[in-house]
Amino acid sequence: MPLSEKINLFGKSLPELEEIALNFGERKFRGKQLYEWLYNKKVLNLEECSNLPKSFINQLNNNYMIHHPEVIKVLTDPEDGTQKYLLKLEDDKLIEAVLMNYSFGNSVCLSTQVGCAMGCTFCASGKNGKDRNLTAEEIAGQIIAIENYSGKQISNIVLMGMGEPLDNFDNVLKFIKLANQNLNIGQRHITLSTCGLVDKIKALADEKLQINLAISLHSPFQNKREEILPIAKRYNIDQLINASKEYFNKTGRRVTYEYTVIPDFNNSEADALELKKLIGNIPHHINLIPLNPVTKEVKPSRDNVKLFAEILNKQGLISTIRRKNGKNIEAACGQLRNQELEI
Numbered sequence: 582m583p584l585s586e587k588i589n590l591f592g593k594s595l596p597e598l599e600e601i602a603l604n605f606g607e608r609k610f611r612g613k614q615l616y617e618w619l620y621n622k623k624v625l626n627l628e629e630c631s632n633l634p635k636s637f638i639n640q641l642n643n644n645y646m647i648h649h650p651e652v653i654k655v656l657t658d659p660e661d662g663t664q665k666y667l668l669k670l671e672d673d674k675l676i677e678a679v680l681m682n683y684s685f686g687n688s689v690c691l692s693t694q695v696g697c698a699m700g701c702t703f704c705a706s707g708k709n710g711k712d713r714n715l716t717a718e719e720i721a722g723q724i725i726a727i728e729n730y731s732g733k734q735i736s737n738i739v740l741m742g743m744g745e746p747l748d749n750f751d752n753v754l755k756f757i758k759l760a761n762q763n764l765n766i767g768q769r770h771i772t773l774s775t776c777g778l779v780d781k782i783k784a785l786a787d788e789k790l791q792i793n794l795a796i797s798l799h800s801p802f803q804n805k806r807e808e809i810l811p812i813a814k815r816y817n818i819d820q821l822i823n824a825s826k827e828y829f830n831k832t833g834r835r836v837t838y839e840y841t842v843i844p845d846f847n848n849s850e851a852d853a854l855e856l857k858k859l860i861g862n863i864p865h866h867i868n869l870i871p872l873n874p875v876t877k878e879v880k881p882s883r884d885n886v887k888l889f890a891e892i893l894n895k896q897g898l899i900s901t902i903r904r905k906n907g908k909n910i911e912a913a914c915g916q917l918r919n920q921e922l923e924i
């Protein structure tokens with residue numbers, strides 16, 4: 582059977598692996614052994630499964646494979662060790678992921694789609710639209726590829742790479758369960774970031790997961806959001822804030838509002854006052870992000886971010902400034918892939 586027609590074992594649940602073992606005339610516990618090789622020892626090929634009978638491995642090899650995205654290029658920031666990965670999927674499509682080292686553990690920022698349909702003006706990932714959704718196995722496979730390359734164990738996941746996670750709802754939900762149950766990463770260690778697909782935020786709230794939700798707010802004004810986030814034309818700001826309240830009410834998880842500080846656009850006293858009206862009375866956390874320039878003409882805004890944090894603080898709003906990882910490499914989402922594809 583050609584490699585491309587073989588079925589990927591990575592992503593299968595324990596009952597599915599037990600069934601595969603039984604179908605090949607093996608005892609059920611062989612499925613459990615296979616599960617441990619796939620998710621605890623994280624092997625890259627079946628030959629490494631040393632306690633499985635050779636005959637079973639041969640049978641598996643005829644129909645199945647273990648496949649993860651392939652590491653094509655890695656940029657390492659010499660200052661903070663942040664690594665940006667360019668990864669190739671089975672159909673040769675390229676995606677990006679970032680490994681960041683924190684005092685609390687190693688965190689990865691993963692892609693959920695090839696490209697993105699959302700078209701946020703400050704983002705390189707959406708420049709050429711969406712190509713396709715990633716499967717749950719492709720999203721999780723980025724973790725294995727990075728762990729294998731770096732030798733580091735991942736403890737935290739941020740779904741904030743290429744793609745809008747809620748535009749790939751079913752696969753992302755499947756991924757969260759896979760990461761939680763098979764790779765043993767706690768739901769509270771997983772953060773999903775969305776540009777604001779209101780109906781999907783509500784659907785996510787109904788799942789009552791314990792993951793963290795981050796919403797790209799970037800301005801408390803409807804007209805300004807529309808300027809930089811095309812999705813704001815579909816869902817207005819009141820609908821968005823109501824959906825975030827619903828998420829908190831159903832899950833008990835405080836929502837984070839992502840706020841990229843764009844000089845002379847969204848960092849005035851008036852912006853802070855409007856933000857207070859909007860979210861001042863609900864549990865909130867504002868994550869201030871220095872603008873990561875997609876083009877060289879836009880200047881980074883670290884000082885503006887500090888000043889805006891002080892303005893917010895005076896209004897009683899809770900904010901932190903996101904640590905700038907990988908500032909010596911092309912760590913803004915989508916930049917490395919675009920260079921490779923010459924977009």
Ligand code: SF4
Nearest residue numbers: 697699701704707744
């Ligand atoms: S910021 Fe996120 S949602 Fe917006 S275009 Fe980029 S990847 Fe897509």
